[in-house]
Amino acid sequence: KAGVTQTPRYLIKTRGQQVTLSCSPISGHRSVSWYQQTPGQGLQFLFEYFSETQRNKGNFPGRFSGRQFSNSRSEMNVSTLELGDSALYLCASSLEQGRAFFGQGTRLTVV
Amino acid sequence: KNEVEQSPQNLTAQEGEFITINCSYSVGISALHWLQQHPGGGIVSLFMLSSGKKKHGRLIATINIQEKHSSLHITASHPRDSAVYICAVRTNSGGSNYKLTFGKGTLLTVNP
Numbered sequence: 001k002a003g004v005t006q007t008p009r010y011l012i013k014t015r016g017q018q019v020t021l022s023c024s025p026i027s028g029h030r031s032v033s034w035y036q037q038t039p040g041q042g043l044q045f046l047f048e049y050f051s052e053t054q055r056n057k058g059n060f061p062g063r064f065s066g067r068q069f070s071n072s073r074s075e076m077n078v079s080t081l082e083l084g085d086s087a088l089y090l091c092a093s094s095l096e097q098g099r100a101f102f103g104q105g106t107r108l109t110v111v
Numbered sequence: 112k113n114e115v116e117q118s119p120q121n122l123t124a125q126e127g128e129f130i131t132i133n134c135s136y137s138v139g140i141s142a143l144h145w146l147q148q149h150p151g152g153g154i155v156s157l158f159m160l161s162s163g164k165k166k167h168g169r170l171i172a173t174i175n176i177q178e179k180h181s182s183l184h185i186t187a188s189h190p191r192d193s194a195v196y197i198c199a200v201r202t203n204s205g206g207s208n209y210k211l212t213f214g215k216g217t218l219l220t221v222n223p
Contacts, residue, residue, distance in 0.1 A: 033211070037152075043197060043213040056209055088152050100144070102154035 002026065004093050004103035012109045018079040021106045025072050025093030032074040033100065034066060037088040046089075049074055050096075078108075086110045114138050117198050117214035124221050130185040132217045134198030137179065141209065145172050145183050146197040148216070154197075157183070188221045195219070 005024040013019050025032050033056075034046040045058040049068035066076040072093070078085055086109050092100035116135045124130055134143070145157040158165050158172040160181075165172050169188075174181040185192055198214040 035211075042215045043199070045211045045213075048209075058210060090152070090154060092154075092156075099159045100156050102146075102156065105152040105154075107152070 004091060004101050006089075006091055006103035006106050008106060009104065010107050010109075012111060013081050014111055015081055015083060017081050018077060019081060019108060020075050020077045021089055021091075021108075023074045023076075023091035023093075023103060025074070025091075026101055029093035029095055029101070030072050031094045031096060032068055032072065033092045033094075034074070034076050035090045035092070036060075037090060037105075038084075038086070043090075046076065081110045083110050113215070114212050115198055115200055115214040117196075117217050119217060120215065121218045122220070124188050124219070126189060126221055126223050128188050128221075130188050130192075130219065130221075132183045132196050132198075132219070134181045134183070134214055135179060136181075136198075136200045136212075138200065138202050138212075140176075140179075140200040141203045142201040143174055143181050144199040144201070144211070145181075146199060148195040148197060150194075157196075185219075190221045190223050193219055193221050 007022045031050045033048040037043045048056040052068045063079045068074045088105045088107050090105045092102045094100045118133045142161045144159050147155045160174050169186045171184040195216040195218050197216045199211050201209050203209045
């Protein structure tokens, strides 16, 4: 069974631009969660989608958004990028509130 | 004060030693996760537990709900166990709504 796939693995963007990250969950998993990891703040929960609906949201500004498609693939979007958005973005998939399986992450650098 | 506190922040051990990493939390939880992160970023979920004890190979995780405390033990440690270990708690805010809050992690280095 293929694992969680995140694309791209690395990304460099300029301040003010917007970015879209993609996450393909393990087949059969309907829950996809997104996390941001920075050296200063550690891991922080962004949001969780289940069956195309955002069920939970962390404490991030509205510039951070996401969506989930009918095949459970998910995308997250960050608009008007700031330097502080530089981070490792991780997604995880699971069965309903079960054990989470993480992707390798997308390392975003904003310059 | 962080809702999830891990100790120690850094831990260096010799191969073969028994290792304990602790996690204390200050909120009511529905589950606690132990995660392992190797250099390069990949995270592996080691355990999800809401009571008692779980064992997988050389790894053992315990949780005491009344004391709001969990421990991760590694028996017969090996250099390949070197990684960051992260504790995360799931708190429910009603229905299927929940959030995950993470500890800062414990950097474990096992020397041969």
